[in-house]
Amino acid sequence: MTGRRKRALIHLADATLKFGKDCTDLLSFTGELADCLYHAVKNPKKIRWRETLYYMDMCGSDALPIVGAICFLMGLILGFQTAVQMAKYGGDIYTADLVAYSITKELGALMVAMIATGRAGSAFAAEIGTMKVSEEIDAMATMGFVPFRFLVVPKIIAMVTVIPILTVFGDIAGIFGGFIVGTLKLGIPAITYFNRTIEVLTAMAFVQGIVKSAVFALIIGCVGCMRGFQSSCDAQGVGRSATSAVVTSIFMVVIADAVLTFLFTSLGY
């Protein structure tokens, strides 16, 4: 084997090992989270509601404009690209089908997840990392608190409730983007496009996107927090943990998307 090939192979092995370790870390993190969530459900008074609301605000309402804009543009782009192809076969109206299905089943959830990764995932990692640097996590532990309950549970609850709602908004914005192309560029009457969308869209397509987005939210929240706890105790370490939170989240989200899509399709949805 040549030196270069060997090195490439070593790189690949390294990356695989790292990914394996990330997966096992994430699993044990999720295990600890499940334990904490179980306690939280048994004793809801103990949940830090104020923090939870803060994160709902941060991950949800604050992200609304950007989610609206990106999903709308996504629908618009998708509409244009479809229209060009469909025009060849004189099937303009199928633009409505394609936009509706792609957005609700796939792109809405995925786009919202990407935005949430950049906004919330990195913020979680940086926040927890900074708390490590300033010894706040140590202080929490020596005050007899479980840092998980204070730092992770509110973030996860917020993410898992708010991201699916954002996804619904994103879906609507995306379909509206397709609608604009359909009516203005293709000249399909508004009511025709609208009816077609309603006709083809099944509840299950929506549900599929929502379920996906909840899973993505869980992944993004967990990876962000986990990277924060793994951060080394210096400023550069915090920066690295924020970066790696984003990279790992995107990777895991795409893998989860593949698995879920496979599952849903094999179930016949």
Added chain:
Amino acid sequence: MENPVVEVKNLEIGYDKTVVLKDISFSVEPGEIFVILGGSGCGKSTLLKHIIGLYNPFKGEILIYGESIVKADENEKRRMMKSFGVTYQGGALFGSLTVGENISLVLEEHTNHSKDEIDKIVDEKLSLVDMDKFRNYMPSEISGGMRKRAGIARAMALDPKLLFFDEPSAGLDPITSAELDRLILDLSKKSGATMVIVTHELDSIFTVADRVIMLDSNSKTMVAEGKPQTLLENPPIPRVKEFLTRSGLKRKHYCD
């Protein structure tokens, strides 16, 4: 003699595989102000964090009120941790809560006091460290010295009989740092609490210490133990004398 509050036996500590300190043994008696002294980076904070149970030592035993924090499981550890207070180098106040909330949080979590009672205790603790005017400030809005004082107030929230301080006066101007020393001395007199103080500054130890141990980064162990005056008059190795006299304190406090 009463049982020691903290007992450290043949401790060997460090991170991953690197040993930072070894052969550490000492005990802290009730009501004592005990100072852990040493140059920057010699492992004082590391030692403190092991004593309070944040990390597990490679070897050795740590007893707090006669109970091993090394062998304790998570729940036992949490219970033991509630019995003492810790103030960290930078105060370690929770940034998302006000100064007052930082203290009330501890009380809400660990006591059954009513809201009014908690309110009263918070005021009382804050006035103890002369911070009552800053109750509604965020930690980012107050100075470093104030943060440390608020950290002390928070550590005292549950009236612990044992307090740990990590560099209480580091990074403060001489006047503020002297005030902080006086505050600690005051608190120890008022509450009779045992205090373990980690510092690399000499001002603080000579004014407040009952007993001192000194750590050394070259030999990775403790090189001296005793009353500050004794160490100064009879240093076990030359390096101790060098360290103790370097700051000019000798002149100020003992030769005037």
